[in-house]
Amino acid sequence: MKRRAIKIVVLVLSVFTFNSCITYSFTGASIPVTAKTISIDYFENNADFVNPTLSEILTQALRDRFTSQSSLTLIPSGGDLQFVGEITNYRTSPQAIQGDDVAALNRLTVTVKMKFTNLIEPENDFETTFSAYEDYSSDLDLTTVQDGLIEVIKVMIIDDIFNKAVVNW
Numbered sequence: 002m003k004r005r006a007i008k009i010v011v012l013v014l015s016v017f018t019f020n021s022c023i024t025y026s027f028t029g030a031s032i033p034v035t036a037k038t039i040s041i042d043y044f045e046n047n048a049d050f051v052n053p054t055l056s057e058i059l060t061q062a063l064r065d066r067f068t069s070q071s072s073l074t075l076i077p078s079g080g081d082l083q084f085v086g087e088i089t090n091y092r093t094s095p096q097a098i099q100g101d102d103v104a105a106l107n108r109l110t111v112t113v114k115m116k117f118t119n120l121i122e123p124e125n126d127f128e129t130t131f132s133a134y135e136d137y138s139s140d141l142d143l144t145t146v147q148d149g150l151i152e153v154i155k156v157m158i159i160d161d162i163f164n165k166a167v168v169n170w
Contacts, residue, residue, distance in 0.1 A: 030167040032071055033121040039073040040080030048091040055088055062159045083118040093143055096136055109150045110134040113158055117166050133157035
């Protein structure tokens, strides 16, 4: 009986010790307990071809992801976790060239350069580029399909940024 009680005490202490360092969520995020705030700067659009709504869409999507899937408080600047991003590429390119030198598909590609600063765990800082694309029929005009393409691309890029920053898999 005494041995069982010791095992239970050790197990409970282990759980409390482990939980005191990192918080986990159902999203797979591991965020230090001492991190309370996050700041996400507006994504500057420095691409050669500028979609006028893309900066707002990506900035808001990253903010929404962290406010809905973490307990961090969003502040304008100086957060425990900080993101500074810029859109560096927004382009279409032909894909699946057919025998008559006509593309069957076009591809919309969006590239974002992201700098992440973690004031609690600086070893997790990074500066990297994230890119995603979606193909569409060359029979369609980009202006008619671009909102749907951006929605798909946005999800992929935000997932990649979130996972790189706080999901240590």
